[in-house]
Amino acid sequence: MPSFTDVQTSNATYAPSYVPVAVFTGGTSGIGKAMAEAFARYTKGRAHIIIIGRNRAAGEAIIASFPKPTDTKDGWKHEFVSCDAALMSNIRSTCADLIDRLPRINYLVLAAGYASFTSTEETSEGLDRQLALRYYSRYVFISSLLPLLIKARESGQDARVMSILGSGRASPDLDDLGLKKARSKTFGFGAAKAAIQSTAYNDMMVVVRNYFPSTFLNIMSLTHTSQPISVFRLQEPINRVYPHFPWMG
Numbered sequence: 001m002p003s004f005t006d007v008q009t010s011n012a013t014y015a016p017s018y019v020p021v022a023v024f025t026g027g028t029s030g031i032g033k034a035m036a037e038a039f040a041r042y043t044k045g046r047a048h049i050i051i052i053g054r055n056r057a058a059g060e061a062i063i064a065s066f067p068k069p070t071d072t073k074d075g076w077k078h079e080f081v082s083c084d085a086a087l088m089s090n091i092r093s094t095c096a097d098l099i100d101r102l103p104r105i106n107y108l109v110l111a112a113g114y115a116s117f118t119s120t121e122e123t124s125e126g127l128d129r130q131l132a133l134r135y136y137s138r139y140v141f142i143s144s145l146l147p148l149l150i151k152a153r154e155s156g157q158d159a160r161v162m163s164i165l166g167s168g169r170a171s172p173d174l175d176d177l178g179l180k181k182a183r184s185k186t187f188g189f190g191a192a193k194a195a196i197q198s199t200a201y202n203d204m205m206v207v208v209r210n211y212f213p214s215t216f217l218n219i220m221s222l223t224h225t226s227q228p229i230s231v232f233r234l235q236e237p238i239n240r241v242y243p244h245f246p247w248m249g
Contacts (some may be wrong), residue, residue: 011042018157019075020047021148022107023098025085025141027051028058032111032163039107040066040078048077048102052094053112054084085112085137086123095144104152105145110138110163138163 002010022039026032028051036051051059059080066078079107083094098105113134121129127136141163153159 008047009092014042016043016158020106020158021050021102021104021152022047022109023050023052023105023145024109024111025083025137026110026112026122028062028155029055030111032109035111036062037065045069045078046076048075048079050079050081050098052081052083052085054082056082058078079189079217085141086127086129086132088127088136088140089125091137091140095141098145099147100101102148104155104157104159105124105148106147106158106160108140108145109140110161112137113165115137134165182236 020043021034024032024036024039027036032053036049039047040049047071049063049066051062053059063078063080081094081098083090085091098157123129123132125132142163149159149161
């Protein structure tokens with residue numbers, strides 16, 4: 001594991017030859033916002049950055065704070081895309097639009113989430129809201145945008161996915177995967193279980209390749225393609241994820 005100084009040096013010198021395309025879900029607040037801001041800072045704005053979320057005002061305010069390169073013909077762009085990620089139909093529609101207009105995706109950062117330990121809520125699609133945001137949405141984003149990640153990898157560029165949620169903390173209840181039983185109980189039992197179980201579902205979603213205890217980082221690979229795409233499961237701290245996301249810090 002490199003020293004923190006080495007990480008800071010790597011961050012400061014991150015300068016890909018191409019204009020990277022980075023998509024951030026949950027990018028209007030919390031860790032997602034911080035990662036989008038770090039990416040803009042370390043690329044000096046020379047990137048196509050897409051923030052996906054519900055709050056357009058917040059998203060556009062964040063984008064307005066990004067550094068803007070002087071070369072307007074370099075292909076860089078900063079944009080907000082509105083999407084309520086609690087609904088899978090919304091995600092599929094959003095991803096279809098991205099597939100149509102993007103040449104590739106280099107970084108897909110999944111940070112949208114919601115947690116409650118007191119009450120449960122079902123979406124209009126019949127999913128537990130916590131599971132929808134913390135598990136189902138992440139799978140749909142990855143599977144839907146995989147063609148663009150593969151295009152980046154086949155071009156010899158970075159192609160990486162990061163799912164931010166507490167990893168390695170729970171085992172799934174195979175008798176109640178949809179948490180219908182848990183949600184039928186009182187005193188917030190279903191809500192608490194959804195918050196905990198969603199982390200286990202994320203762990204099961206991908207194939208573990210390596211594990212770094214000091215950062216609680218699992219590096220995964222989508223092995224059904226000839227061009228492996230690295231997928232990361234991360235729990236804070238994030239300052240030593242290196243060199244896979246060298247612009248973070």
